[in-house]
Amino acid sequence: MKLFSALILALTALLLTHCEAPAPGENTTDAISVLEATRSKMLTTPTHHYRFTSAWDNRYSRSTWADSMDITYSWLPGSDLGFAFFAEGTGSSVLYDGKDELKIDHNKRKVIRTTAAEIGNNPDYFAHAMSFHGDPKSLPEPAAVDLVSDTIINGRKLYSYSQTTKSPAAGGPNTTYVYLLDPEQKVVDRIRKISHLGGDTSQVIDYFFTDYSFSEDLHEFGDADRHRSMAYREVSKAADKEERRSGLIKPGAQLHRADYTDINSKRQMLYGKSSKKTVIMFGFIGCSNCELAFREMKKKEFATRDDVELVYSSPVNDAAALKPYLEKKAFPFTSFGENSRMNDNFKVAGFPTFVLIDQKGTVEKVIGGYDSEVERMLF
Incomplete structure (x- = not known):
């Protein structure tokens, strides 16, 4: 860069x-x-x-x-x-x-x-x-x-x-x-x-x-x-x-790994640390539909529901690129870059994709794109 x-x-x-x-x-x-x-x-x-x-x-x-x-x-x-x-x-x-x-x-x-x-x-x-x-x-x-x-x-x-x-x-x-x-x-x-x-x-x-x-x-x-x-x-x-397409993450899948290293080199748990469910937004820098999603979420000041925790993950960009990018977006939540290797366990068909995980690591929803269903899930 x-x-x-x-x-x-x-x-x-x-x-x-x-x-x-x-x-x-x-x-x-x-x-x-x-x-x-x-x-x-x-x-x-x-x-x-x-x-x-x-x-x-x-x-x-x-x-x-x-x-x-x-x-x-x-x-x-x-x-x-x-x-x-x-x-x-x-x-x-x-x-x-x-x-x-x-x-x-x-x-x-x-x-x-x-x-x-x-x-x-x-x-x-x-x-x-x-x-x-x-x-x-x-x-x-x-x-x-x-x-x-x-x-x-x-x-x-x-x-x-x-x-x-x-x-x-x-x-x-x-x-x-x-x-x-x-x-x-x-x-x-x-x-x-x-x-x-x-x-x-x-x-x-x-x-x-x-x-x-x-x-x-x-x-x-x-x-x-x-x-x-x-x-x-x-x-x-x-x-x-x-x-x-084989190996794409699907509803009903059981995750077997919860810990990943975020862009600040800190170990984070995706599920199991609280009673909240987790929503992972998968995107990358330069993705136009991801930008639309960020814009809509920012309009709501990223004020997510009390029972969900939102995180961001890019299978493309490393931590050095993501830090200034997400700072400009004022994104306040935990984020993961390609270095986390999260994509090895979460293969998605397109971007953005939102994945809802319950407290025990079971995938409940996989939604491609940002729509009203995603808004109801987050806000």
Whole structure:
């Protein structure tokens, strides 16, 4: 988190101290030609490779997140969708050879195969893939650009193109995309996605692109790309779903462990220490529905019923991240991070999930999401 914050501060300082406004009345003809040339390069060169880094700043949930991966992409005539790619990250990778997709989990040493038929049943299958969240091939056509300008960042001249899309839903977020292009290399240097809700900025995502290489040859996607995972066990998408759902905590389950270490390194008992029942809220930083739950509970000043005790548990975030996050939420109860290993005994299908436990460790209710039933249980 410190590294991420330092990155954001450094980038902000860089933009503030090294950016110059375009000269008044400057002709945008050259900028348009750069946009057209860059679009053509990305959409017609048979194979390209680049390093992709994304930095997320969710203003609504006051959370940040960063990720990076190496992308190799080919326009593949023999592919079912016309392309193939390999996205290699630290803990996971994705290989699509034009037919099947392999999701490779390096932590679990597992490969999940989604067949061409399964992909074909969903025309938007890759639309929300992380590797395409910020896609340098998705540059707008010149006619769709709202604003063109030039700037200098760290001594490099870049052209900036802005495009705003309005949400079709009433009251929904509007999104502004800012594309920064390198006129010398004819590549995308950065894409910034800014989400607006009402008059507020709700989220800013920066996508940075480096280490480009282009080739007129088609990349042969296959075992050579996934040499790290050749010995991993392989399962189907359906089998993986069944594995993930097996072991989910259910009403009637009897817990056999009550003690866990909280974010303050103190041993806490989930049940059996008093006549109260316990409600565990499972969530994580950046979960939008968890934020809604926190907002509704905060409206009630977290004044829970006398016969229940509320605790929070994140299977994703460690104590160092949770402490400042929960302090900002004014959450007054005991909390547990991933370090507690509580998730080993409480597997939930989604977030937030609220689990009600009686004084003897029997699970009475498991409720996904925050609704009126959860409110009646807590307040």
